[in-house]
Amino acid sequence: MTTERLEVQRTIATDPATIFRLLCDPQGHVAIDSSGMLQDATGEPVTTAGDSFIVHMDREALNDFPMGRYDVTVTITKFEPDREIAWTVLGKLRPQIGHVYGYQLAPADEGTLVTSYYDWSDIDPVWRERAIFPILSEGALRATLGILDRTVTRGSFAAST
Numbered sequence: 001m002t003t004e005r006l007e008v009q010r011t012i013a014t015d016p017a018t019i020f021r022l023l024c025d026p027q028g029h030v031a032i033d034s035s036g037m038l039q040d041a042t043g044e045p046v047t048t049a050g051d052s053f054i055v056h057m058d059r060e061a062l063n064d065f066p067m068g069r070y071d072v073t074v075t076i077t078k079f080e081p082d083r084e085i086a087w088t089v090l091g092k093l094r095p096q097i098g099h100v101y102g103y104q105l106a107p108a109d110e111g112t113l114v115t116s117y118y119d120w121s122d123i124d125p126v127w128r129e130r131a132i133f134p135i136l137s138e139g140a141l142r143a144t145l146g147i148l149d150r151t152v153t154r155g156s157f158a159a160s161t
Contacts, residue, residue: 004121006138010145013111014152016082021045022148022157023085023103026053029074031157034143035136039069049079055089078102086117098123099133114148116141 012019022028026041036058043053052075059067070092077100078086086102100122104115118141120133127133151157 004133005117005119006134006136006141007115007117008138008141008145009113009115010142010149011108011110011113012145012149012152016105016107016112018152019103019105019112019114019148020082020085022152025157026055026074028151028157029055031151032144032147034140034147041074046076046079046085049076051076051079095124095126097127099135114145116145 022032024045024047026043026045030038030041038055039058040056041053042056046053052073055072055074056069057067057072058069060069072089072091074087075090076085076087078084082105084102084104086100088096088098088100090096097120099118099120102117102119104117106113106115118134118136120127123133
């Protein structure tokens with residue numbers, strides 16, 4: 001594979017602050033997940049890089065590895081209010097994988113240009129050798145942006161912040 005990062009964009013008809021609030025809330029991640037893996041989350045909304053929360057996962061949704069239900073820790077690696085949030089996922093697998101997910105937000109005439117990215121350029125060599133990345137497709141990222149749009153424009157997510 002020649003690229004180690006996927007990026008998709010969508011303009012959403014709301015302000016960056018509304019989208020950012022949802023992305024800071026652990027339940028917001030569950031609400032917009034298109035993969036079906038995120039079942040629930042535990043923890044408070046994040047407020048800075050280094051904050052973390054627990055996501056209760058179900059790998060059977062992808063039907064690729066027989067991991068069943070398990071928990072991961074989402075640790076925020078970038079936090080720029082209303083502009084960018086990124087995180088890595090720490091789980092039970094060793095060594096830790098090292099992939100990063102994130103969102104960049106930019107004001108646009110019609111609302112906010114949202115860029116969703118998934119980067120595995122710095123994964124541990126053990127995982128690189130297995131050649132399993134990307135685990136999620138570009139289509140999954142696009143679908144999540146569609147759900148994000150629907151969620152924030154309909155006001156169907158009440159962020160706990």
